[in-house]
Amino acid sequence: MSSIKAWLSKPIEGAKVLCQACAHACRLGEGEYGECGVRMVEDGELQLLVYGRVAAANIDPVEKKPLYHFLPRTTTFSIGTVGCNFSCGFCQNHEISQYPRENNGEVVGRELPPEEVVRLALKNGCGSVSYTYNEPVIFFEYTYDCAKLAHEKGLKNIYVTSGYETRKAIDTIAPYLDAMNIDIKSFSEEFYENVCGAKLKPVLECVRYAYSKGIHIEITTLLILGQNDSDEEIREIARFIAGIDRSIPWHLSAFRPMYRMQDILGTPESTLIRAYMIAQEEGLEYVYIGNIGHEDYHSTYCPKCENRVIVRDGIMRDSTVNKLDEEGHCPYCGYTINGVWQ
Numbered sequence: 001m002s003s004i005k006a007w008l009s010k011p012i013e014g015a016k017v018l019c020q021a022c023a024h025a026c027r028l029g030e031g032e033y034g035e036c037g038v039r040m041v042e043d044g045e046l047q048l049l050v051y052g053r054v055a056a057a058n059i060d061p062v063e064k065k066p067l068y069h070f071l072p073r074t075t076t077f078s079i080g081t082v083g084c085n086f087s088c089g090f091c092q093n094h095e096i097s098q099y100p101r102e103n104n105g106e107v108v109g110r111e112l113p114p115e116e117v118v119r120l121a122l123k124n125g126c127g128s129v130s131y132t133y134n135e136p137v138i139f140f141e142y143t144y145d146c147a148k149l150a151h152e153k154g155l156k157n158i159y160v161t162s163g164y165e166t167r168k169a170i171d172t173i174a175p176y177l178d179a180m181n182i183d184i185k186s187f188s189e190e191f192y193e194n195v196c197g198a199k200l201k202p203v204l205e206c207v208r209y210a211y212s213k214g215i216h217i218e219i220t221t222l223l224i225l226g227q228n229d230s231d232e233e234i235r236e237i238a239r240f241i242a243g244i245d246r247s248i249p250w251h252l253s254a255f256r257p258m259y260r261m262q263d264i265l266g267t268p269e270s271t272l273i274r275a276y277m278i279a280q281e282e283g284l285e286y287v288y289i290g291n292i293g294h295e296d297y298h299s300t301y302c303p304k305c306e307n308r309v310i311v312r313d314g315i316m317r318d319s320t321v322n323k324l325d326e327e328g329h330c331p332y333c334g335y336t337i338n339g340v341w342q
């Protein structure tokens, strides 16, 4: 079960295989591993080493992904494997995301075939399946099989992603993918290269392309003191999002000292509130601050009449009051709030 052909790939010159899942576009010869550590060439074919092999599985409120405009008050069956195509110094899940890199290519996980993922999601009353904790596109073929089956059973599918999917990956999964929370980790190529081992440009391209396919998009940015929190950089990200659609929700979250970035202080609330104000100046309609307690910054306000239409009280967002109807209309003025509400 745990290794199958990674079919999102093609043979290229020099007896190599091109992986078509993410923007790293690894060109691999026999026995070579991709950057992510979970795709490797064996007998001339690219193999996915973590198919049906999860390193983490949990039932989470969908608000925790975070998705605030997507089936509020529902739970989502969340899975992830080991490995990642990024190597962020601040990764919250580095024990699993960097596991193959830090253990000589070893992969671990417990068997959970797609049928089991869907069965457990249904049994536990979840509204969706989330591919999260590490980067989903690296275990693309597993997500594809799960997502297809989940749709057949009436469940929705969510990618929580760093936004490195190729157009081909998005085109292939789009019929089954309902929502994506995409990180924009910074607006600087230097930051992406030095801190994440990746590039900014493909991420921006992925956000634009996924949006153009009609997938529900929300964006997350973790603000890190002195790294990506200048007014200019926050404004650039806000302008980029607004340039696509002002109604795309943007989640600002606080960094806590972690992994290879233990020497940087946690993000103060004042930085998050400053970023919130800048995002509002740039015209974003739905801006949220994560991991601080004040419900004003977790709640959704109607852009037209400014009334509070979804109240989220508490860090876990498990006491959400949704005043919208099933089509997402504001109960006060009838304006349609962007999102997937049923």
Ligand code: SF4
Pocket (backbone or CB within 6 Å): 019, 020, 021, 022, 023, 024, 025, 026, 033, 034, 035, 036, 037, 038, 039, 085, 137, 138
């Ligand atoms: S998914 Fe892995 S193997 Fe494929 S291009 Fe990305 S890093 Fe390389």
